Amino acid sequence: MKYQTTSRDYELLSAYLDNQLGSEDRAHLESRLIADPELQKEFHEISNTRLLLRSMPKMRAPRNFYVTAKDTKTARTRGFQRLAPAYGIVSAIATILLVLLIFGDRLVTSTSQVALAPASVAPIESVPVQKEIERSIVSTSSPTEAPPVMMVEAPAIVSTAPPSAELLVGGGPEIATPTTIYLNALPPTSTPEITISIMTDQSITATISCDGSKFSEPYPTIPYACPSPTSNPSGFLQGILPTSTPISADSPTPTPYSTSAPTLTSTSTPTTIPSSTPTATSVPTETPALVQNTASESMVLGPTLPAPLDQVMDTANPTLTVPEPAETPGTIPNFDFLQYLVLAIELSLAAIAIIAGIMAIILRIRAGR
Amino acid sequence: MDEIALIQAAKGGDLDSFNRLVLAYQDMIYHHAFRMIGEEESADDATQTTFISAYNHLSSFRGGSFKAWLLRIVTNACYDELRRRKRRPTVPLEPTDDTGEEVESARWMVDPAEQPEDRIQRVELQRAIQHCLDRLPDEFRSTVVMVDIQGMDYFEASQAIGKPIGTIKSRLARARSRLRDCLNGFAELLPSGFRLE
Numbered sequence: 001m002k003y004q005t006t007s008r009d010y011e012l013l014s015a016y017l018d019n020q021l022g023s024e025d026r027a028h029l030e031s032r033l034i035a036d037p038e039l040q041k042e043f044h045e046i047s048n049t050r051l052l053l054r055s056m057p058k059m060r061a062p063r064n065f066y067v068t069a070k071d072t073k074t075a076r077t078r079g080f081q082r083l084a085p086a087y088g089i090v091s092a093i094a095t096i097l098l099v100l101l102i103f104g105d106r107l108v109t110s111t112s113q114v115a116l117a118p119a120s121v122a123p124i125e126s127v128p129v130q131k132e133i134e135r136s137i138v139s140t141s142s143p144t145e146a147p148p149v150m151m152v153e154a155p156a157i158v159s160t161a162p163p164s165a166e167l168l169v170g171g172g173p174e175i176a177t178p179t180t181i182y183l184n185a186l187p188p189t190s191t192p193e194i195t196i197s198i199m200t201d202q203s204i205t206a207t208i209s210c211d212g213s214k215f216s217e218p219y220p221t222i223p224y225a226c227p228s229p230t231s232n233p234s235g236f237l238q239g240i241l242p243t244s245t246p247i248s249a250d251s252p253t254p255t256p257y258s259t260s261a262p263t264l265t266s267t268s269t270p271t272t273i274p275s276s277t278p279t280a281t282s283v284p285t286e287t288p289a290l291v292q293n294t295a296s297e298s299m300v301l302g303p304t305l306p307a308p309l310d311q312v313m314d315t316a317n318p319t320l321t322v323p324e325p326a327e328t329p330g331t332i333p334n335f336d337f338l339q340y341l342v343l344a345i346e347l348s349l350a351a352i353a354i355i356a357g358i359m360a361i362i363l364r365i366r367a368g369r
Numbered sequence: 370m371d372e373i374a375l376i377q378a379a380k381g382g383d384l385d386s387f388n389r390l391v392l393a394y395q396d397m398i399y400h401h402a403f404r405m406i407g408e409e410e411s412a413d414d415a416t417q418t419t420f421i422s423a424y425n426h427l428s429s430f431r432g433g434s435f436k437a438w439l440l441r442i443v444t445n446a447c448y449d450e451l452r453r454r455k456r457r458p459t460v461p462l463e464p465t466d467d468t469g470e471e472v473e474s475a476r477w478m479v480d481p482a483e484q485p486e487d488r489i490q491r492v493e494l495q496r497a498i499q500h501c502l503d504r505l506p507d508e509f510r511s512t513v514v515m516v517d518i519q520g521m522d523y524f525e526a527s528q529a530i531g532k533p534i535g536t537i538k539s540r541l542a543r544a545r546s547r548l549r550d551c552l553n554g555f556a557e558l559l560p561s562g563f564r565l566e
Contacts, residue, residue, distance in 0.1 A: 053548070066388045
């Protein structure tokens, strides 16, 4: 039977040649060599190969390889030049990340511009709004207070408002902040026992009528702002955004309104709640209105404007509350901040890509010389 | 001055002490580089690179066999050179004259004491062996050069290559087997006593 030499046999033969086998392995291999002529032939060939290799003449160095101080400096320079591939890789990675970031940023911006805006509106301003409302309601300032500077007559803007404008709650952040203004404009004559509540559901479209005929309806308790036809029809609550058009310095926001706003008295409290038709009887006829002219819109803010239909009086709740929307988490950061952050990262990646690429090119050129 | 004292002096920045070590080891290093690469100029570059690198990194030498440490450096330098040559166009192993013709016998093979026929046969055999060495994988070649050509034992080779002794044994056995198969193709060049069947 012909025995096939395995790699293990070659390893044993090689170690046996170099006297690297233990006594047990050596005895076993020697007995096999005696019994197996094929293995003996292999051993002979491997031994001759080893002899041939050992017969190779020793090479002598063609010169002396002395090391000089100049050689050591050159070696350090070459070591730095070996970083050229690393710079190239860094540049390539930074470029790829930059491209991905740019496309990802554009994709996210295009898809979430409408969806993100409402989420960034209500949670930010809900608490301050409530505090201001409470403060204004509790406040029983003197009715002799001077009216704000910006108080003008309301009818001027009523004519510019659409008869029945549908205002979407939420939308772009570029609208002014009328809500804050009108909430401060609560008449100081309002008494704590009057319960005011804004039922705001941002998940639905709040239909707010700015029709002049609605002004006659006895719902004088909660004023609101009617946007002009040129304003963003997405609703007044979106104006809460802090990044929106700033209010003019002479805004009467912190100032309690004068008693010339004859809107809310104890007798004008609505009797039924919640109803789509207000039941208050007192109708303000001549009331100063707060007009705010911004670059994009003209707002009339005054206590005499009728409340939206979905605003109800809640006697059980003595505060004016703007409930948070149920489906908008309050942890979404400011969209503009994210944009600035992305822009900063993009600029950093671009700088890294350019600098690393230039370094790689310079080192390559130096290495080629 | 012994080797350890020279190494310590070289670690302190004494370049003359290090150059005395260079004189002691340059033939061995050059021989190893030439057998690994198979070409004179590249072996020269690898040898010079080895000593410069050894001087710059002498602080990392923690004792033990300085010869094995140098062989490890030159082996890595040869690996780098071989990788570079694989990426770039091949360089002829044989030197050429001014007309571009291949020189039959390189300068290092010339032995004036030999007869022309004997010299030619010996040179051809050495070329055949070098050819078979060049066909080995780099790891096998470094092992067989250290053990069979440089005469190192397994432990020294293990230190120089940085692999366990078992790996050295395995690589050496496979390298010898492949060399045997390769040299069988040059049977007419082999001496009668070394004739492989």
